[in-house]
Amino acid sequence: MKSMKKSLFISAFALSFYSPFTLGKSCVTINEFTSNSSLISTIKNNSKHFLNGNCLVKKLNSPIERTNFSIVSYLLERKTVQNYDSNDCLETTSLSFDELDQNDHEWRPQGVAVQNDLGFVSWYHRLKVNGQITNQNGELGMRLSIIDLKTGAYNHFLLLDKDENRIIGHADGLAVQDNLLFVADYNFGLHIFDLNKINTYNKSIKRLGFLSTQKCRFPIYQMANLSLTKEKLLFTPYQQNSNRLNLFEIGLNDILTKDRIGTKMIHQQLPFKKVQGIGEISSNEDSKYIFLSQKDDKTSHLSLSTLNADSKNQQFILPAGIEDAEVVNNVIYSVTEFEKRKSFLLIKIKE
Secondary structure, eight states: OOOOTTOOOOOOOHSSOOOOOOOOSSSOOOSSSSOOOHHHHHHHHOEEEEEEEEEEEEEEOOOOOOOOOOOGGGGGGGGGEEEEOOOOOEEHHHHHHHOOHHHTTSSEEEEEEEEETTTEEEEEEOEEEEEEEEEEOOOOOOOEEEEEEEOOOEEEEEEEEETTBBBBBBEEEEEETTEEEEEETTTTTTEEEEEEETTTTTEEEEEEEEEEOOTTTTTTEEEEEEETTEEEEEEEEEOOOOEEEEEEEEEEHHHOOOSEEEEEEEEEEOOOOOEEEEEOOOOOOOOOEEEEEEEEESEEEOOOESSSTTTOEEEEEEEEEEEEEEEEEEEEEEESSSTTTTTEEEEOOOO
C-alpha cells in the first residue's frame, strides 16, 4: 500500500454496519523497565538458553515443498471498507470486513500475517446455542482469510484435516513463508498448510501436516502468539493469568528438514500480561520487539522494546480488541476481533 493516507470513499450505508477503527487522543508513552533493576537482571541473565529439547514432533501427510505463492483475483469476491486515522503517536489504516462478517457472532478473527501484497487472517469459531456462547474450542472448525492489500478484496477458506474434515481447535497466531502457512492452536500445536493447494471449488485448504506439542512441558504446548522473522518462528504460550511472559523461537529450516524439533527460549519472565501479539522490528542496531496486550475492555497497549536496560522502551495506547501482530518493513499489522469492529490493521509509529 503506497500511502497510509489513501482512503476509499466510505458511504453512509457502509458506516451503518460497522464502527471504524479510531485512535483516541491519548498516546502516552512510558519507560517500561528502568524502575525495576532486578527485572532487568532477570531478563539479561536468563535469556538465550534451550528448553524442552526436541519435544516438537512433526507428522506429514506428504513432503513439504517450499515454492512461490500467488492467488488468482477471482477467488477474492468480497470487499473490505478502508478507513484512516492518526494521533500524535500513531497512524492507522483499517480494512474492515464486510457486513456478513460484522454481524456474524460466532466467527472471530485471531491471527495475522503478511506476505508481499497479501494479508492473512485466521479465524476461530465460537458455538452459539439459544443466543449464548457455549464453547470456544472451534466446533465449526477454523478458517483463513486472504486479503489483497492493494484492492481490499478478500475471501475465506476453510482449513481442513487430511480427510477433508473441519479441524476442531482454536486457530490462534499464524505465519506465512512463501507457500507455507503455519497456524498455532494452543490445544494442539502447529498446523501446516500448502497455500498452493487451495481447493477453488469449495474454497478450502487441506492440512499438509502438523507439529504436535503434546510431548512438551507446560507451557510450551500452549502455543498461541506466532510471528515470522529472519527464517525463524517467534512464539509465546497462551497467557491467561500470568503477569510474566516467555518468548521462544523455532528455526524454519528445522521445521522443513527434521522430524523432531527443539525450541529455544530467547527471553524469560518479561513484564507483560494478556499478550495478544508479538513481532520484531529489525534494524542496524538492536532488534526491537513488539508486544500487543489487552489492558481492559476499553484499551490495548502496543509496547516497543529492545528488552535491555540501556534503551528507551515505549508503550502506546490502542482501542481494545487487538489480536496478534506481524511486522514487515516497520509497519505493524494486526487485527481486531470485536463485533462490529472486525478489521485488518496497518499501524505506523510516528518518528
